[in-house]
Amino acid sequence: MGDKSTGLGHFLRTRRDRLRPADLGLEAGAGRRVPGLRREELAQRAGLSPDYLVRLEQGRDIHPSPAVLGALAAALDLDADERDHLYALAGAARRGRADCRRRRPRQQVRPGTQRLLAAVHGSPALILGRWLEVLDQNPAAVALYGDLRGGNLLRFLFLDDASRDLFPHWEQVAERTVGFLRATTVADDADRGTCELAGELLLGSGTFARLWAGHHVHHRMFGSTRFAHPQLGALTLDHEILALPDPDQWLLVHTAAPDSTAHTDLMAHLMLRPEALRI
Template sequence: MNREELAAFLRSRRARITPREAGLPEGERRRTPGLRRQEVAQLAGMSIDYYIRLEQGRGPHPSRQVLGALARALMLTADERTHLFHLAGQPLEPARRRRDVPDSTLHLIAFLEEVPAYVIDATCDILAWNPLASALMGDLDSRPRDDLNVIRWVFGAADLAEHLGDEEMGRFARASVADLRWAAGRYPGDPDIQALVAEMLACSPEFAALWAEHEVEVRREQRKRLHHSVVGTIDTICQVLPVPDRDDLRIVLYTTEPGSPSHQALRRLRQVTLSS
């Protein structure tokens, strides 16, 4: 049980909910946003003293029943609920982090000749990719293995800003941090995740600010506009799919609307890749 992280997560979720959203009267003017502690305790059906101890990181191990009540009271999303149970040492399912990509997944991305595809793990390390993904993302084959982490690209590499617009960069950065926060809760004590978080907190104020918000959400579909130096702008649908029987591994696909200028741009990029 990670008492400190659990306490911080409860405080952050309480602060974002208004009384009106929770179905409570707003009453007198409030000094701080969000619900009061006693209101959360009331909604969850527990004593105020018990809830205060949880928020102060000194409470007992909450049961699954208590965690479920807190998830409902704080209006948590499915991803946030899973994160809450992990922080409390009550995972909904056993978690094992692996980096070995199944052969079937390697074959799949290799056969996707017109779709850029790569595989990432829970730390957002890119583990495998097809030729079109390498061409789209800047010659992945030539990068050293320790320079294949998406989080480091987002908050440390200048070349990513050349591919994504400012607004999209902001959305992608926020989604990446929320996804890493989910991984940190799912794999508590994982040295690679802990080292990555510590590194980014030390070198990126932007990362630190987003990390302090305690947002939790698994990355799924997102639209991105990429700017490639050879074929120009490509509007893509970035789809993130779990690898079967490997919940910590995901396949990332960049698809385009069939017949669109972006689709034609990807085809031109593939021809350039084949001829080089």
Template sequence: MVRKPGALAEFLRARRALVRPEQVGLVPGAARQVPGLRREEVATLAGVSTDYYVHLEQGREKRPSTQILDALARVLQLDYDTHTYLRALAGPDRPVWRTDQDLGNTHRTHRALAGLLQQITAPAMLVTPWLEVTARNKPADALYDGLPLRDNLARMAFLDDAVTRFVEDPDQLAQCTVATLRAAAGPPPHTPQMIELIEELSLRSDRFRQLWARHDIHRKGSAVKHFHHPTAGRLTLHQHVMTLPDHPELQLWIYQAEPGSDSEHAL
């Protein structure tokens, strides 16, 4: 399987530009003309030669050792998820996501899971790695009422004007959405659906292009979300995201209010 040329190099260039010299104990100096760190600074701090690091950023060296990757992660101040992503970029090629043609029982399983959603009293949805909502129960349908692009949460975050009235911090939603897509996409190759979504958002949203170029990584888990619902008012909900072990193409998202809270009453 052929890896997209330059994926590791592109990541290193993007992340190097985000680290300020003072964050790693360097004096910026008045003559600095590049955002972030210079290549030779990263090389020195990581304990490799400048030539070797230049080869990494040029895509001429694609298989650095684990020790070098860990050193680069330290210099570039990567968190756990982004460090894991860096290792994946330099690791063995991985298979593509499974498709409906590969899984004869996918549709049957999806129908069963969609039926399960209706037994859950809290808002619940089935979501793909490219943030397509493939099924939702009635409480989730009511929660997202009034958002025309709610069938894909990435399109909703960047292309739906109504989202600025629905969430408390639209910019934080945008950052989290892009980082979630980056984590879900992983190293190339990508699914056709992921490619189509990224190309569409890159074409239609300047903000998406800016955030996508940062290579931030965020894996969905538990979080507290604040919504401004047109009928129910302000809601504070715990979001729980669970990947289904037998079906990594799907995640179960559930929103839970604190028992006895105003948000529980509003739901």
């Protein structure tokens, strides 16, 4: 949070540190004092002056051209998600410092979106807002996660020990979630609520602080998640994340193939909770 120009600079530094000189045909050398490329080496690969790269990394130049960003993306060997993130960070840097004094109105779920959520009966589904607030969830999601309505998925994941019991591959889920947050909120002007949440997570979870500082970007909108459910035991469900028409709102749905053991176990559990199957 805070000055977004430093976000661009920090992202550039983390990606420069990630590159291995030996992979680029450069001598590692016993006297090398940086884990990745030196600024001079990256500047040469990108066709930039070292002084200009210093200004970018220190947040003293917030107007890099698309050509410069493209050269940096190629020189840093960024993937598609990271390239998009770089361009978004550059746009955020131009807009300047986030205003943590402003408090925006609480996000609302439209009636049409609520009907859509209710129609996804039998499959756990959540509506997430900016910074992954749980704006609503269907009864099947309550059966799977517990009642998170009005809370925040990040708080549950990083500040509630129950999440480590629910996710046997907790570190993987944590990295994927922070990467998704990085990819989807970079252009979002911070308000008081998001600044307070960021401070709470940075102070309360060393893992969140490490992952956030690493600038990992993950924009894959589907995948699978393993659960260690207290009633069902080991359970692997697929997930899809769908962008909703309302800004900064997402629909997260967990499913299982109809003939899979996971589907059979999930439906058997929900049959014991009739409220989780209501339309």
